[in-house]
Amino acid sequence: MSSSLAKYRQKRRFRVTPEPRGKQASAGKALHFVIQKHAASRLHYDFRLELGGTLKSWAVPKGPSLDPAAKRMAVHVEDHPLEYAKFEGVIPSGEYGAGTVIVWDRGTWIPKGNPKQDYRAGKLKFELRGEKLHGGWTLVRMRQRENERQESWLLIKERDGEARPAADYDIVEALPDSVVSKRKIAPEGPRARKTAARAVRKTAAPRVRPGRPAES
Ligand code: MN
Numbered sequence: 589m590s591s592s593l594a595k596y597r598q599k600r601r602f603r604v605t606p607e608p609r610g611k612q613a614s615a616g617k618a619l620h621f622v623i624q625k626h627a628a629s630r631l632h633y634d635f636r637l638e639l640g641g642t643l644k645s646w647a648v649p650k651g652p653s654l655d656p657a658a659k660r661m662a663v664h665v666e667d668h669p670l671e672y673a674k675f676e677g678v679i680p681s682g683e684y685g686a687g688t689v690i691v692w693d694r695g696t697w698i699p700k701g702n703p704k705q706d707y708r709a710g711k712l713k714f715e716l717r718g719e720k721l722h723g724g725w726t727l728v729r730m731r732q733r734e735n736e737r738q739e740s741w742l743l744i745k746e747r748d749g750e751a752r753p754a755a756d757y758d759i760v761e762a763l764p765d766s767v768v769s770k771r772k773i774a775p776e777g778p779r780a781r782k783t784a785a786r787a788v789r790k791t792a793a794p795r796v797r798p799g800r801p802a803e804s
Contacts, residue, residue: 618696619703621716622673623652625692625764627773628685633692633760635662635743637712639703642667648743651692652721655754656745662727664739676771688773690766693720700724710741719767720759723750 593610602609619638626634626647633651636643646662653660673694679686695718699706706712710729716722724746729739745751752759765772 618698618717620670620673621695621697621718622691623693623718623721624675624689625651625766625773626685626689627687628679629687631773634665634689636668636673637697637714638670638673639707641670643670643672644707646727646741646743651760652725652743652745653754654745654750654752654757654759656747656751658754659742659744662741662743664729664741676766676769688771690771690773691768692760692765693718693767695719695721710739713746720763721750723748 597609600607600609621638622636622643624634624636626632630649633648635646635648635652638644645665645668647665648660648662650660674691676690678688695716698715698717700713700715703712703714712727713724714727715724726744726746727741728744729741732739
């Protein structure tokens with residue numbers, strides 16, 4: 589155990605002594621998770637897991653899939669404050685991540701191993717108890733390519749009773765809206781893209797800010 593309380597715990601038998609074990613993220617303990625659907629310059633889903641007092645975050649371009657064969661790219665991004673899990677609204681144009689954010693799913697996640705250790709090692713296995721997502725999931729870090737600024741991970745559904753083949757069901761299409769409000773984000777499709785392209789042609793060229801990091 590690599591925790592700062594390891595020595596303290598080694599010396600004690602908590603089944604016998606009334607002393608506290610000390611709270612810490614551990615296997616089997618429920619923590620909060622949120623998935624925010626974010627219509628930035630490109631629509632994506634921000635997958636966030638509470639761990640160590642912050643929200644560990646990944647941007648998933650296609651969103652989660654219930655099909656274990658559909659491994660979804662999840663770009664690791666910076667930690668967000670816990671309060672961010674409640675954020676829904678519109679980030680003004682010209683600002684970082686401009687666009688609408690809705691809470692697409694939320695609930696608790698239950699790590700199957702030691703979550704801090706597994707996060708560092710790049711392989712998290714957990715159960716989701718959300719309003720939309722349930723059952724077992726894995727987040728696994730891919731081998732880093734040289735010069736890659738952000739880590740690429742994969743979000744994968746485990747094979748269990750909650751899994752469904754992509755040909756039968758696409759959860760991001762079937763359940764597109766917020767779980768906390770009536771907010772919606774217009775679906776992306778050939779028709780929506782055409783409308784957006786027309787709107788872009790009508791407006792002036794967007795302001796360019798050199799050196800800004802990729803949106804997440
Ligand atoms: Mn985002």
